[in-house]
Amino acid sequence: MARPPSAAADERLGRRSPARRLLARPELGALLGAIAVFVFFSVVADAFLQAPSFSTVLYASSTFGIMAVGVALLMIGGEFDLSAGVMVTTSALIAALVGYQLTLNLWVGVLVSLVLTLALGFLNGLLYVRTGLPSFIITLGTFFMLAGANLGVTKLVTGNVASDSVRDMDGFASARAVFAADVQVGGVQVNMTVFWWLVFVAVATWILLRTRVGNWIFAVGGNAASARAVGVPVDRTRIGLFMGVAFCAWFSGMHLVFAFATVQSGEGVGNEFFYIICAVIGGCLLTGGYGSAIGAAIGAFIFGMVNKGIVYAEWNPDWFKFFLGAMLLVATVVNLVVRRRVEQSR
Amino acid sequence: MTDARNGTPLVELDGVGKHYGNIIALHGVSLDVSAGEVTCVLGDNGAGKSTLIKIISGLHRHDEGVLRVQGEEVSFASPREALDRGIATVYQDLAVVPLMPVWRNFFLGSEKRRAFGLMDIPYMRRTAREELLRMGIDLRDVDQPIGTLSGGERQCVAIARAVHFGAKVLILDEPTAALGVKQAGVVLRYIVQARERGLGVVFITHNPHHAYPVGDRFLVLKRGRSLHHCAKSEITREELTALMAGGAELEELAHELQSTSDDDRAGTAAAEELAREAKGLHATKED
Numbered sequence: 001m002a003r004p005p006s007a008a009a010d011e012r013l014g015r016r017s018p019a020r021r022l023l024a025r026p027e028l029g030a031l032l033g034a035i036a037v038f039v040f041f042s043v044v045a046d047a048f049l050q051a052p053s054f055s056t057v058l059y060a061s062s063t064f065g066i067m068a069v070g071v072a073l074l075m076i077g078g079e080f081d082l083s084a085g086v087m088v089t090t091s092a093l094i095a096a097l098v099g100y101q102l103t104l105n106l107w108v109g110v111l112v113s114l115v116l117t118l119a120l121g122f123l124n125g126l127l128y129v130r131t132g133l134p135s136f137i138i139t140l141g142t143f144f145m146l147a148g149a150n151l152g153v154t155k156l157v158t159g160n161v162a163s164d165s166v167r168d169m170d171g172f173a174s175a176r177a178v179f180a181a182d183v184q185v186g187g188v189q190v191n192m193t194v195f196w197w198l199v200f201v202a203v204a205t206w207i208l209l210r211t212r213v214g215n216w217i218f219a220v221g222g223n224a225a226s227a228r229a230v231g232v233p234v235d236r237t238r239i240g241l242f243m244g245v246a247f248c249a250w251f252s253g254m255h256l257v258f259a260f261a262t263v264q265s266g267e268g269v270g271n272e273f274f275y276i277i278c279a280v281i282g283g284c285l286l287t288g289g290y291g292s293a294i295g296a297a298i299g300a301f302i303f304g305m306v307n308k309g310i311v312y313a314e315w316n317p318d319w320f321k322f323f324l325g326a327m328l329l330v331a332t333v334v335n336l337v338v339r340r341r342v343e344q345s346r
Numbered sequence: 347m348t349d350a351r352n353g354t355p356l357v358e359l360d361g362v363g364k365h366y367g368n369i370i371a372l373h374g375v376s377l378d379v380s381a382g383e384v385t386c387v388l389g390d391n392g393a394g395k396s397t398l399i400k401i402i403s404g405l406h407r408h409d410e411g412v413l414r415v416q417g418e419e420v421s422f423a424s425p426r427e428a429l430d431r432g433i434a435t436v437y438q439d440l441a442v443v444p445l446m447p448v449w450r451n452f453f454l455g456s457e458k459r460r461a462f463g464l465m466d467i468p469y470m471r472r473t474a475r476e477e478l479l480r481m482g483i484d485l486r487d488v489d490q491p492i493g494t495l496s497g498g499e500r501q502c503v504a505i506a507r508a509v510h511f512g513a514k515v516l517i518l519d520e521p522t523a524a525l526g527v528k529q530a531g532v533v534l535r536y537i538v539q540a541r542e543r544g545l546g547v548v549f550i551t552h553n554p555h556h557a558y559p560v561g562d563r564f565l566v567l568k569r570g571r572s573l574h575h576c577a578k579s580e581i582t583r584e585e586l587t588a589l590m591a592g593g594a595e596l597e598e599l600a601h602e603l604q605s606t607s608d609d610d611r612a613g614t615a616a617a618e619e620l621a622r623e624a625k626g627l628h629a630t631k632e633d
């Protein structure tokens with residue numbers, strides 16, 4: 001430290017090779033993985049590179065990718081949300097049931113759902129902040145509560161495990177145009193969710209890298225005690241992150257409603273793990289403080305490619321989960337190496 | 347610095363105490379921190395140094411006595427409140443977020459903003475670099491994670507940060523504890539620099555050799571109580587060391603070494619050395 005700011009400084013800088021600099025990017029591992037997966041399925045599956053099937057891959061990526069954005073931000077902030085998967089279903093059910101049962105314009109259901117879903121996220125965050133219990137336990141609790149309530153309330157209201165179809169109701173067409181319509185791009189049908197996904201990723205990246213809140217998210221996940229000591233509102237940041245996940249869940253839920261018109265109340269269980277996998281493959285550290293929304297998007301893209309690529313390669317789709325698990329392990333090892341590199345040269 | 351002129355200390359503790367349940371961590375401690383002065387708080391592990399700074403920096407509320415900042419009685423509910431009154435604390439271990447870039451750490455919690463919540467990143471990068479340069483740290487790359495800096499450099503980033511954000515009182519928690527001789531020297535130099543800039547510095551340490559050269563005023567804590575409080579003119583380095591080490595304890599240690607290492611010539615030699623030192627300390631204390 002007391003070195004003269006000339007030769008000694010150069011010497012120190014010399015040790016940081018460009019390769020290591022690149023390695024320190026959270027997205028790098030995911031990007032290499034995505035290229036490998038892409039090349040692999042391009043070779044083994046003839047249909048993979050055709051525009052319509054690629055549009056399907058993007059669609060699958062986007063439906064998980066939108067959730068992965070919120071989950072990745074939360075994970076950078078150092079927490080988990082296991083209730084994210086069923087919260088999507090909850091949100092969809094609220095909109096469909098409120099709209100149908102009260103015979104309202106569906107946009108009212110959409111807004112009611114937004115308010116209630118954000119309240120759920122707020123509750124997750126508040127419980128975590130107030131009790132200090134691990135978010136894993138708290139959201140495991142809300143996960144089961146929501147999963148049970150989804151089925152219970154739907155059966156109670158409709159006498160069925162699915163909500164009634166809202167296809168013919170007021171507002172369906174306009175809401176579908178926003179949340180679920182196909183758009184023609186150069187002769188190919190692309191679902192709206194793909195574009196929304198890009199918007200979500202762009203906004204999240206902007207928040208993380210350019211705003212004060214982004215600084216706080218990294219700090220809260222990296223070292224909450226330090227963050228609090230320098231005056232970062234740690235609790236508010238955490239609650240906000242849980243509400244961010246809830247917002248993504250609301251959006252994904254609205255897609256379900258307006259893509260399929262009926263909502264299966266048992267859906268969503270297990271999806272929370274896919275979101276976490278997308279974020280982790282994309283370079284988010286499980287322990288927080290490190291990661292990016294773009295990485296999570298690449299993670300979701302890998303997820304979509306493997307998910308649909310296996311179908312196009314005409315393999316048994318059961319192998320999907322095997323590949324996904326293997327990829328998670330590889331990604332985690334890569335992340336570990338990256339973190340050691342970053343912390344090593346103390 | 348106006349405060350120095352009209353004689354009101356920046357921070358004043360009067361009989362301050364703190365207990366956790368039935369454990370009394372601190373009792374009846376008084377202390378003045380004036381602008382342009384370094385106040386050293388010395389004490390062994392468990393003497394109450396950490397509790398003392400947690401009270402001044404707003405992490406804990408005191409249960410007894412009075413805490414005044416610029417003559418006004420306060421009781422801080424959060425570090426933010428202490429910061430707003432110009433009291434900045436540099437913690438030994440939780441000063442920074444290791445994985446975040448240097449400039450983000452520098453501005454964490456006090457980000458410079460433009461419209462729409464956007465951070466003024468070029469300004470923040472430039473300022474962080476300039477402020478560190480002023481402290482003698484020449485970083486080519488303020489984007490490197492702060493975890494890659496050495497311990498002394500990280501302390502200096504934290505000190506530079508506090509100075510930049512207009513701290514009037516700088517609390518340094520064992521800034522030299524984990525450092526080598528040379529690095530500790532550099533940190534001591536910044537302490538003097540901060541004093542020259544008119545800040546009141548509270549320097550917590552268990553090393554009298556670090557405290558004596560830079561300190562203007564010394565508070566020695568022992569088991570949560572104030573053992574000695576004096577100005578530099580009233581105490582010598584040897585007396586300070588004796589207060590810290592406690593001659594009696596050194597003798598005890600010598601006995602212990604003697605008994606455990608009866609057949610061990612090196613151990614015996616060490617014990618004799620300690621005993622001699624203890625005697626020397628007694629002698630200087632009686633002077």
